[in-house]
Amino acid sequence: MKLSKIQRSYLYNALAVVGVFIVLYVLQLTGLIGRYYQGILLTLLINIVLTVSLNLATGFLGQLTLGHAGFVSVGAYTAALISLRSGLPEAVAFPIALVSGGVVAAVFGIMIGIPALRLRGDYLAIITLGFGEIIRVVILNLKFTGGASGLNGIPIMTNFPYAYSIAVLTITVMFLLIRSRHGRAIISIREDEIAAESSGINTTYYKLLAFTIAAFFAGVAGGLQAHMLFVIDANKFGFIYSVDIMVMVVLGGMGSITGSILAASILTILPELLRDLAQYRMLIYSILLIVLMLYRPAGLLGRHELSQKILGQWAGRLGGKKRTPTTPDSPEA
Amino acid sequence: MALLKVDNLGITFGGLRALDDVRIEIHPNEIIGLIGPNGAGKTTVFNLLTSVYAPSAGSIELEGISIVGKKSFEIIKHGIARTFQNIRLFKDISVIDNIRIGYHNNANYSILAGILRLPSFWSEEKRMTEAAMQLLKMFNMEHLAEHRAGSLPYGQQRKLEICRALATQPKLLLLDEPAAGMNPTETRELMETIRFIRDHFQISVLLIEHDMSLVMGLCERLIVLDYGVIIATGTPEEIKKNPKVIGAYLGGE
Numbered sequence: 001m002k003l004s005k006i007q008r009s010y011l012y013n014a015l016a017v018v019g020v021f022i023v024l025y026v027l028q029l030t031g032l033i034g035r036y037y038q039g040i041l042l043t044l045l046i047n048i049v050l051t052v053s054l055n056l057a058t059g060f061l062g063q064l065t066l067g068h069a070g071f072v073s074v075g076a077y078t079a080a081l082i083s084l085r086s087g088l089p090e091a092v093a094f095p096i097a098l099v100s101g102g103v104v105a106a107v108f109g110i111m112i113g114i115p116a117l118r119l120r121g122d123y124l125a126i127i128t129l130g131f132g133e134i135i136r137v138v139i140l141n142l143k144f145t146g147g148a149s150g151l152n153g154i155p156i157m158t159n160f161p162y163a164y165s166i167a168v169l170t171i172t173v174m175f176l177l178i179r180s181r182h183g184r185a186i187i188s189i190r191e192d193e194i195a196a197e198s199s200g201i202n203t204t205y206y207k208l209l210a211f212t213i214a215a216f217f218a219g220v221a222g223g224l225q226a227h228m229l230f231v232i233d234a235n236k237f238g239f240i241y242s243v244d245i246m247v248m249v250v251l252g253g254m255g256s257i258t259g260s261i262l263a264a265s266i267l268t269i270l271p272e273l274l275r276d277l278a279q280y281r282m283l284i285y286s287i288l289l290i291v292l293m294l295y296r297p298a299g300l301l302g303r304h305e306l307s308q309k310i311l312g313q314w315a316g317r318l319g320g321k322k323r324t325p326t327t328p329d330s331p332e333a
Numbered sequence: 334m335a336l337l338k339v340d341n342l343g344i345t346f347g348g349l350r351a352l353d354d355v356r357i358e359i360h361p362n363e364i365i366g367l368i369g370p371n372g373a374g375k376t377t378v379f380n381l382l383t384s385v386y387a388p389s390a391g392s393i394e395l396e397g398i399s400i401v402g403k404k405s406f407e408i409i410k411h412g413i414a415r416t417f418q419n420i421r422l423f424k425d426i427s428v429i430d431n432i433r434i435g436y437h438n439n440a441n442y443s444i445l446a447g448i449l450r451l452p453s454f455w456s457e458e459k460r461m462t463e464a465a466m467q468l469l470k471m472f473n474m475e476h477l478a479e480h481r482a483g484s485l486p487y488g489q490q491r492k493l494e495i496c497r498a499l500a501t502q503p504k505l506l507l508l509d510e511p512a513a514g515m516n517p518t519e520t521r522e523l524m525e526t527i528r529f530i531r532d533h534f535q536i537s538v539l540l541i542e543h544d545m546s547l548v549m550g551l552c553e554r555l556i557v558l559d560y561g562v563i564i565a566t567g568t569p570e571e572i573k574k575n576p577k578v579i580g581a582y583l584g585g586e
Contacts, residue, residue: 173448176447176448176449176450177444177447177448180442180444180447180448180454180458181433181434181436181437181440181442181447181457181458181461182444182447183447184426184430184433184434184437185434185437187423187426188423188426188434191422191423191424191425191426192421192422192423192424194385194421195417195421195422195423196423196434197404197405197406198383198405198406198409198414198415198417198421199406199409199414199434199435199437199497199498199501200406200409200410200435200437200438200501201406201434201437202404202406203406209444303425
């Protein structure tokens with residue numbers, strides 16, 4: 001059966017995804033990746049979801065939002081409450097909890113987005129920061145969310161297959177969205193909002209759309225975290241956490257999905273390697289950001305995606321032809 | 334019926350009456366020039382026509398339908414497209430993507446259809462890409478399709494902006510100083526291009542311009558604005574001899 005170029009690339013991607021899954025799964029089953037590192041792998045996958053989702057609102061839409069952790073928190077608490085209070089068996093409740101976490105976070109995304117997205121730049125950053133803190137404080141003061149002690153006893157349901165599938169789903173949805181006319185509309189807002197309006201793009205709608213989709217996946221990631229940590233506490237999902245996610249987005253490149261995956265991986269594994277220096281973590285992060293902004297402000301991959309760069313390098317080596325910088329926009333893969 | 338009918342249009346910014354009692358009538362397939370000294374309010378007229386500002390007074394009707402109060406992107410759907418004085422391209426994405434964004438409202442598949450890659454996605458994307466390439470071919474830029482828009486030389490950036498506006502399939506095209514920064518040869522080429530656009534796409538063009546050779550050679554009618562009011566309208570011949578116009582450009586007596 002002869003496949004078109006696009007179908008072939010989809011097939012290769014699918015095979016690669018399945019291949020990586022099998023390799024990692026087997027490594028864990030055989031114990032070559034021990035319990036401790038299995039936990040890190042889960043955290044890594046969750047961080048990928050967080051980074052890729054924030055990148056949609058920040059890198060592709062171009063709006064600086066500093067309240068992403070608020071959506072994670074809302075998702076975590078929603079999911080935890082469903083698992084704890086619904087009376088359903090754990091295995092049934094878990095997927096429902098995850099989806100609900102995402103949906104509730106998306107609803108918050110709409111509620112916050114409608115007033116907040118009227119603002120731009122620094123003002124938007126501050127108002128989203130504010131909303132993130134409001135969420136944190138409100139949760140800490142409500143009885144049914146456990147107040148200051150948070151929620152505990154959340155069943156440990158997050159495992160490698162779940163986390164991996166959700167990470168793959170998030171990445172896939174992002175890619176497919178960005179490489180469509182709706183993705184282009186979102187990107188046009190980042191490039192020049194006035195020109196986008198003048199070209200017929202309903203900027204209010206698309207800003208809200210990107211913001212809400214980002215919130216949805218943040219909520220799902222929150223649900224995964226809740227079912228991994230056994231205990232959740234709104235203080236862990238504060239402004240600092242939003243900054244942590246933002247650092248990953250900026251490091252990878254605002255507007256590069258593969259960059260986000262790369263950066264999330266580096267910034268999850270690096271603290272582990274520097275475990276002895278844990279107290280210097282914020283210091284190292286800050287220095288890292290400063291150095292990055294001085295020498296490579298666009299992040300590791302800038303706005304390019306890893307696959308195109310590799311292709312470009314190969315083409316360069318083989319034919320000596322210079323590849324013009326393109327955007328991740330042709331609907332191929 | 335007139336394509337565009339503007340009546341008694343006025344706008345006030347704080348204490349300044351930037352435009353007062355502006356009347357414009359444009360018919361299908363016309364090329365009209367809006368001229369006047371700097372600061373006369375010409376770009377303000379464009380901004381009012383595309384709803385960047387809301388008028389303090391007056392009416393704007395496109396094919397009989399009032400567009401006052403509509404949002405900018407809705408006005409595109411009604412059929413008015415514009416270019417900007419200081420080119421506003423989507424610099425970091427490709428040339429063809431700039432045009433595909435212009436086609437956004439003429440393609441028809443939902444967000445879900447895009448994510449699930451349903452047949453509507455493939456057929457609409459194909460149609461959009463072919464239409465965009467056609468447009469580029471008309472302007473001799475098809476070899477630049479995948480280039481980053483910001484890397485284009487100035488003249489081609491201007492052409493690209495016009496292409497993007499054309500992609501929205503307008504009935505009226507507003508060009509804001511399209512010849513800015515062009516030498517006489519490029520200006521003559523631009524005149525041919527605008528005539529071609531009018532004939533091929535069957536649209537009207539309202540252009541703001543300071544280059545008199547282009548304005549006199551291209552426009553069928555001129556509207557002269559000075560300090561926010563229309564001081565003269567007529568054919569290029571009539572306007573050339575109008576003492577009020579001469580006074581406005583060269584300074585009063």
